[in-house]
Amino acid sequence: YSNSAILGIETSCDDTGCAIINDAGVLLSETLHSQNLIHLRNGGIIPDIAQDLHRTHIEPTVSQTLEKASLKMEDISAIAVTLRPGLPLSLAVGMKYAKHLARRYKKPIIPIHHMEAHALAARMHHNIEFPFLVLLISGGHCLLAVAEDVNVFKLLGESIDIAPGEMFDKVARKLKLRNVPEYSKMSGGEAIESAASKATNPHIFKLPLPLVDYKDCNFSFNGLKTSVLLHLRKKEEEHKIVAHKLIPEVHDLCAATLMATSRHLVHRVQRAMEFCEKNHLIPDNNKQLVVSGGVACNNYIFNTLTILCNEFDYKICRPEHKLCTDNGVMIAWNGLEKWRKNIDIITNYDLLDIEAV
Numbered sequence: 568y569s570n571s572a573i574l575g576i577e578t579s580c581d582d583t584g585c586a587i588i589n590d591a592g593v594l595l596s597e598t599l600h601s602q603n604l605i606h607l608r609n610g611g612i613i614p615d616i617a618q619d620l621h622r623t624h625i626e627p628t629v630s631q632t633l634e635k636a637s638l639k640m641e642d643i644s645a646i647a648v649t650l651r652p653g654l655p656l657s658l659a660v661g662m663k664y665a666k667h668l669a670r671r672y673k674k675p676i677i678p679i680h681h682m683e684a685h686a687l688a689a690r691m692h693h694n695i696e697f698p699f700l701v702l703l704i705s706g707g708h709c710l711l712a713v714a715e716d717v718n719v720f721k722l723l724g725e726s727i728d729i730a731p732g733e734m735f736d737k738v739a740r741k742l743k744l745r746n747v748p749e750y751s752k753m754s755g756g757e758a759i760e761s762a763a764s765k766a767t768n769p770h771i772f773k774l775p776l777p778l779v780d781y782k783d784c785n786f787s788f789n790g791l792k793t794s795v796l797l798h799l800r801k802k803e804e805e806h807k808i809v810a811h812k813l814i815p816e817v818h819d820l821c822a823a824t825l826m827a828t829s830r831h832l833v834h835r836v837q838r839a840m841e842f843c844e845k846n847h848l849i850p851d852n853n854k855q856l857v858v859s860g861g862v863a864c865n866n867y868i869f870n871t872l873t874i875l876c877n878e879f880d881y882k883i884c885r886p887e888h889k890l891c892t893d894n895g896v897m898i899a900w901n902g903l904e905k906w907r908k909n910i911d912i913i914t915n916y917d918l919l920d921i922e923a924v
């Protein structure tokens with residue numbers, strides 16, 4: 568029995584997150600300050616504003632997290648912090664603050680890769696052994712990888728343009744879903760999922776299957792986005808829609824968008840499963856797909872992936888909602904996984920710097 572506790576700090580995008588996990592893997596406390604509503608109002612993330620908000624919130628977020636766990640910095644064994652990838656201005660705030668704490672309290676720093684943290688988060692509450700297949704889908708990322716160990720990942724494919732969440736957010740804005748009070752406080756993806764559940768005839772909109780002729784595991788959402796917006800413009804012209812009004816077929820178009828997105832994701836994950844099979848990347852007794860990132864919260868997408876998994880004998884797992892989206896817990900957890908294996912415990916961190924990707 569020892570008394571280690573890992574403090575995790577996340578500032579890679581628009582959430583200031585902090586959490587403390589003890590060496591038994593128990594979450595002692597967490598704090599998350601989301602900038603979501605401010606960025607929704609601005610129609611997207613403005614890096615300078617995101618940085619200012621991180622600067623304002625980083626200190627109170629960390630202090631509150633310590634307080635909630637009744638701990639002091641002296642009780643912390645190491646500070647895990649997101650180094651990459653992300654918005655450089657945002658990453659820098661977390662990194663600087665972590666270094667300041669590390670110097671002041673003489674603690675090591677454990678650098679964390681944001682995507683690896685998303686991938687490993689599922690291991691916190693589920694019994695998932697390496698190697699496993701992981702699909703990360705969010706507003707900023709879209710990738711398929713094999714997690715072979717805590718710090719060993721084999722990238723199978725990624726988006727060649729935008730991420731699915733970014734497409735949802737852009738489409739939701741053009742559909743003017745924010746003008747409907749019910750959706751006004753939701754992310755684009757949530758709003759589309761909600762509106763899609765009211766669809767009656769989604770098949771009136773034909774959307775393409777991206778990269779259908781490519782036998783790799785990459786993704787593309789730009790073409791899909793363009794097709795949706797073309798359908799929207801046609802309907803707006805047809806109904807002579809003005810200003811803040813929505814098209815009457817908005818629910819059907821949302822459902823069509825969601826179905827086309829699922830179709831593409833399933834198509835690519837199936838490719839990845841076949842690739843893993845052929846190259847013996849995943850043993851037969853450990854066929855496991857982990858789905859994470861904000862878009863993994865989507866039940867329709869998760870259900871279609873579950874059908875695929877059943878067909879291919881894979882187990883499927885997604886972390887609980889708040890662990891799927893950006894947070895400090897997954898950073899602390901990844902820190903603990905590295906701490907346990909003595910990987911990346913950095914004491915001479917002066918040269919350590921953010922790496923924007």
Ligand code: KG4
Nearest residue numbers: 705706707732754756757861862865892893
């Ligand atoms: O992981 P996350 O919090 O931040 C990063 O992008 O890193 O994910 C946010 C993204 C947004 O694009 C949002 O529209 C999408 O996840 N999202 C969803 C749902 N909830 C959030 N997309 C589809 N369905 C949802 N239920």
Ligand code: ZN
Nearest residue numbers: 685705892893
């Ligand atoms: Zn993320």
